[in-house]
Amino acid sequence: MTQKSTDVVWQDREITRRCREQVLGQRGCVVWFTGLSGSGKSTIAARLEHRLNRSGRAVYYLDGDNLRHGLCSDLHFAPADRRENIRRVGEVALLFAEAGVITLAAFISPYREDRERIRERAGKGRFFEVHVSTPVSVCEARDVKGLYARARAGEIPNFTGISAPYEAPENAELTLDTTDLSLDECVDRVANFLLERIRPEPVP
Amino acid sequence: MTQKSTDVVWQDREITRRCREQVLGQRGCVVWFTGLSGSGKSTIAARLEHRLNRSGRAVYYLDGDNLRHGLCSDLHFAPADRRENIRRVGEVALLFAEAGVITLAAFISPYREDRERIRERAGKGRFFEVHVSTPVSVCEARDVKGLYARARAGEIPNFTGISAPYEAPENAELTLDTTDLSLDECVDRVANFLLERIRPEPVP
Numbered sequence: 001m002t003q004k005s006t007d008v009v010w011q012d013r014e015i016t017r018r019c020r021e022q023v024l025g026q027r028g029c030v031v032w033f034t035g036l037s038g039s040g041k042s043t044i045a046a047r048l049e050h051r052l053n054r055s056g057r058a059v060y061y062l063d064g065d066n067l068r069h070g071l072c073s074d075l076h077f078a079p080a081d082r083r084e085n086i087r088r089v090g091e092v093a094l095l096f097a098e099a100g101v102i103t104l105a106a107f108i109s110p111y112r113e114d115r116e117r118i119r120e121r122a123g124k125g126r127f128f129e130v131h132v133s134t135p136v137s138v139c140e141a142r143d144v145k146g147l148y149a150r151a152r153a154g155e156i157p158n159f160t161g162i163s164a165p166y167e168a169p170e171n172a173e174l175t176l177d178t179t180d181l182s183l184d185e186c187v188d189r190v191a192n193f194l195l196e197r198i199r200p201e202p203v204p
Numbered sequence: 205m206t207q208k209s210t211d212v213v214w215q216d217r218e219i220t221r222r223c224r225e226q227v228l229g230q231r232g233c234v235v236w237f238t239g240l241s242g243s244g245k246s247t248i249a250a251r252l253e254h255r256l257n258r259s260g261r262a263v264y265y266l267d268g269d270n271l272r273h274g275l276c277s278d279l280h281f282a283p284a285d286r287r288e289n290i291r292r293v294g295e296v297a298l299l300f301a302e303a304g305v306i307t308l309a310a311f312i313s314p315y316r317e318d319r320e321r322i323r324e325r326a327g328k329g330r331f332f333e334v335h336v337s338t339p340v341s342v343c344e345a346r347d348v349k350g351l352y353a354r355a356r357a358g359e360i361p362n363f364t365g366i367s368a369p370y371e372a373p374e375n376a377e378l379t380l381d382t383t384d385l386s387l388d389e390c391v392d393r394v395a396n397f398l399l400e401r402i403r404p405e406p407v408p
Contacts, residue, residue, distance in 0.1 A: 020264070050219050058224070059224075
């Protein structure tokens with residue numbers, strides 16, 4: 001083992017994404033949902049995870065709350081912390097895609113630059129941006145978690161859409177406005193979009 | 205969608221580890237290789253990944269160098285940074301196990317407390333510690349990367365086994381000393397150990 005360990009490591013490194021995708025029968029990718037608080041992105045992602053799981057896909061929804069208690073438990077909510085949060089989530093999503101998993105992430109992720117960096121690192125055909133474009137007026141009218149009321153009252157600083165900017169995607173693969181679309185329609189659109197794109201590459 | 209979004213989220217959260225394990229036909233877990241630099245842990249993990257992949261398992265080897273360029277690119281090699289590195293790797297490994305994947309991690313991870321925290325968070329039967337116990341004299345004699353020579357020359361401070369402590373596991377699931385065991389024997393032992401433990405739970 002001693003003498004050959006370098007060779008062995010090199011050889012074993014040949015286990016790459018393609019080998020993993022063969023086992024799973026699919027292509028790994030990142031589906032990144034971005035949009036305002038209350039736009040519906042988490043709901044769509046969770047339902048999509050359900051749909052893909054039931055159809056036998058290896059799918060994982062990276063839950064922001066979960067990550068805040070684990071990987072990102074050292075981060076707060078200042079702008080720099082929020083960007084670091086997105087950076088780490090992006091890196092984890094890339095690892096999952098590398099493992100062959102259809103990886104769903106739903107984060108406000110207001111900065112274009114942060115999202116583009118993940119897209120670039122993912123490589124072509126591995127990152128799909130879904131802009132849940134529900135307007136702020138609709139999100140605020142829903143205010144499911146009461147956050148908009150608190151933001152208006154000045155209790156939450158740097159609230160995206162109210163007191164902090166949201167940079168909408170310029171080239172999102174999909175745009176969904178939940179003002180008019182039902183949850184099922186949204187999930188259908190993403191699932192249909194993915195259908196051809198998660199086919200595994202043929203073995204050469 | 206607006207009125208029912210809370211219900212919907214709750215319902216979709218029922219997609220849990222068990223649903224994912226059904227798809228993959230296996231139980232997710234973390235196999236954590238710990239030991240000195242040059243002990244053989246990365247080589248064993250890489251070969252094990254190969255073996256499990258070829259037998260159709262969803263397996264992913266978390267590569268320390270890879271993570272240092274991505275998720276942990278903001279960290280250096282001071283003791284606090286190294287512990288944060290292990291913390292993050294552990295959290296990522298837990299996410300992969302949650303996704304149903306057999307997750308391999310090979311890190312010196314010299315502190316017992318750091319490893320135990322990951323074990324506790326993983327839950328019973330989800331974390332398997334493999335102590336690659338090759339003695340420092342053997343590791344140093346191999347010195348594949350020339351690191352021991354540099355550590356002895358004082359060029360690398362806090363080098364585990366030379367100028368920094370290594371806290372050996374007290375209750376490792378497996379202990380492998382590569383002084384006497386071949387690479388194949390090591391991989392066999394871990395693979396045999398895992399065989400029964402990665403069977404998916406029966407559907408209730």
